[in-house]
Amino acid sequence: MGQAGAFTTSFLEFPRVSFYSVLPADIISTVEFNHTGELLATGDKGGRVVIFQREQESKNQVHRRGEYNVYSTFQSHEPEFDYLKSLEIEEKINKIRWLPQQNAAYFLLSTNDKTVKLWKVSERDKRPEGYNLKDEEGRLRDPATITTLRVPVLRPMDLMVEATPRRVFANAHTYHINSISVNSDYETYMSADDLRINLWNFEITNQSFNIVDIKPANMEELTEVITAAEFHPHHCNTFVYSSSKGTIRLCDMRASALCDRHTKFFEEPEDPSNRSFFSEIISSISDVKFSHSGRYIMTRDYLTVKVWDLNMENRPIETYQVHDYLRSKLCSLYENDCIFDKFECVWNGSDSVIMTGSYNNFFRMFDRNTKRDVTLEASRENSKPRAILKPRKVCVGGKRRKDEISVDSLDFSKKILHTAWHPSENIIAVAATNNLYIFQDKVN
Amino acid sequence: MEFKLEAHRIVSISLGKIYNSRVQRGGIKLHKNLLVSLVLRSARQVYLSDPCPGLYLAGPAGSPTPQPGEPAAQPPAGWGEPPPPAARAAWPDAEPQRPAVPDAPQAGDAEPAATVTRAGAALRGRNEDTAGAAWGRVDGPRVAAAEGVSDASSEGPPAGCLRAREGQPGPVSRADCRRAPQPAEEEPCAPPGLGPRKRGAAGPGGGHAGCPAPCSTPLKKPRRDGGEEDAEEEMETGNVANLINIFGSSFSGLLRKSPGGGREEEEAEESGPEAAEPGQICCDKPVLRDINPWSTAIVAF
Secondary structure (H helix, E strand, O other): OOOOOOOOOOHHOOEEEEEEEEEOOEEEEEEEEEOOOOOOEEEEEEEEOOOOEEOOOOOHHHHHHEEEEEEEEOOOOOOOOOOOOEEEOOOOOOEEOOOOOOOOEEEEEEOOOOOEEEEEEEEEEEEEEOOEEEEEOOEEOHHEEEEEEEOEEEEEEEEEEEEEEEEEEEOOOOOOOEEEOOOOOOOOEEEOOOOEEEEEOOOOOOOOEEEEEEEOOOOOOOOHHHHHEEEEOOOOOEEEEEEEOEEEEEEOOOOOOOOOOOOOOOOOOOOOOOOOOOOHHHHHOOOEEEEOOOOOOOOOOOOOOEEEEOOOOOOOOOOEOHHHHHHHHHHHHHHOHHHHHOOOOEEOOOOOOEEEEEEOOEEEEEEEEOEEEEEEEEOOOOOOOOOOOOOOOEOOOOOOOOOOHHHHHOOOOOEEEEEEEEEOOOOOEEOOEEEEEEEEOOOO | OHHHHHOOOOOOOOHHHHHHHHHOOOOOOOHHHHHHHHHHHHHHHHHHHHOOOOOOOOOOOOOOOOOOOOOOOOOOOOOOOOOOOHHHHHHHOOOHHHHHOOOOOOOOOHHHHHHOOOHHHHHHOOOOOOHHHHHHHOOOOOOHHHOOOOHHHHHOOOOOOOOOOOOOOOOOHHHHOOOOOOOOOOOOOOOEEEEEEEOOOOOOOOOOOOOOOOOOOOOOOOOOOOOOOOOOOOOOOOOOOHHHHHOOOOOEEEEEEEEOOOOOOOOOOOOOOHHOOOOOOOOOOOOOOOOOOHHHHHHOO
């Protein structure tokens, strides 16, 4: 289990549970590790971003290695009101994406429904002292009183982490932004709303290129919307976007300026035996993610997670049932709006395990190699520090065993929509409403 | 039969969602509304294709005294329950209409169907495809039976919150349509699926107890002319095309941003829900004459 990403029995035992709770009012709306895994960013409904940093190893406190503590908190977006359209724009952070680190500062993109912002998070642990023209409080000194000159020096101070907005990319989206994705060239990124995808350069905020536009000339003919989009991890000309009809399109920006015509089209034929009123809703893809290798894409719809090979468009190579027992309850889930929940899915560092959330604060992991899967629960009661997480099971019928939970007892208000996996280690972050759980493998 | 019930219920829930989406923070979500409209379409197809007879919108079983304004404690499953036999006879308004009703299916006036809310269809055991219309008729204005427009609202309106002033050939006065739409999910008002019985109908139009009585007081918002189809792009949400198909071409303005008055734009695009005021009626179109039940629901919006 020393191998990063290896899904062994030990991974089921999470002895160390770091657990951080944000303000009760703020529901976490996105979670993302940075490229090294040292930082973990969360965005919430109140427009705030909280960044956690992993503690460095220290000889004195070996057992505390790797815990994440709050590093920085800032208000990224505020509620706005579009007076022209009488529309309130929510401050909820829909997505956060990190840029790879290129200097001492950290950069991330955060977006709400309409505006993307580039934030710089930097540390300051020294401050200059000994100015000639200013005193220590910053007040100007009367030059007449200055008789000697000195060289200001930098003195240590308490570490301060500041976040400053470096760019604001606004007014480019008529519809609600659902995704942002940083390109592998690190110079551009894309933002996707329901009908359009725009390509931005980080340096230019007053214009963007529209690369996908599926808005029909007559809105009455609208049949599908874009639900998620992502750049290929290595090929800066390639990206995919998913639709509400359960399809994925792969586009190549070299082919044309406007990528309305896809290069590849991934769709699985519908199983007619499963047809119901809600077939269309449950086939809508809520998340799409490239594997780290770039060979596969994973999609999440309401009941399943699918892995697709980029070279095979007519069906996925793997399909995993997340909570198929909900299939018979779709009508109730429609009534209480749960059927519209958008679950995300993530790969582990080696692309061997995939993870996604469910209800009742359950989340599921699937090992692609061994075909094993496990259901775990993120809850305070069950997670004492250094406790081992016990696999859970949902009883779908018949006699319920002692440890099982029946479908009817599931709490649908406790949903895990957002999860993140450390890029190289077996550390996962799970957002359960307004609580953030960080689980680590029992290694070391 | 069950399919129809289910379909009906789903339709009412869906319409409620569409309505609610207009008032929620952050503006209308195009994706969600699109999905809801797809469900609506599916449900409608099932509803219309299911040849099941005798769908009784009529009141829930055992409601003994259908008095006007009676806050019927009808169980939501008013659908499909064998109509309480004699009780309905108490609906004088409905009476004259009854005969007309049912077998004159959708083609005819909505009103017969409309009038025959629970009682009519139920009593007769008639094949109520037109029953669909009845459920829409929630608390229509009280129209004298003589006019043939029915809405026996005074009797304690039948269906849930969605009211439809049906059956009036030709454009009904806008005022009639302008009711604050009531989402079907307003529980106290409309049992899911729009139980035919409308509760607490007192007063003109008999609003549901607990529901803002829309029927009685048409919410007439000042019409905002223009800006309907702005040259500048607005956030158009709502798959109106589907809705149009569902509800008939004469409906327009569903989910229209500005209450454009009685404009009959066929395109009926949702031109920016943002500008809509909560509670604003979307549809200012007269109720459709055909009995298509969905149309009555639309009117609610």
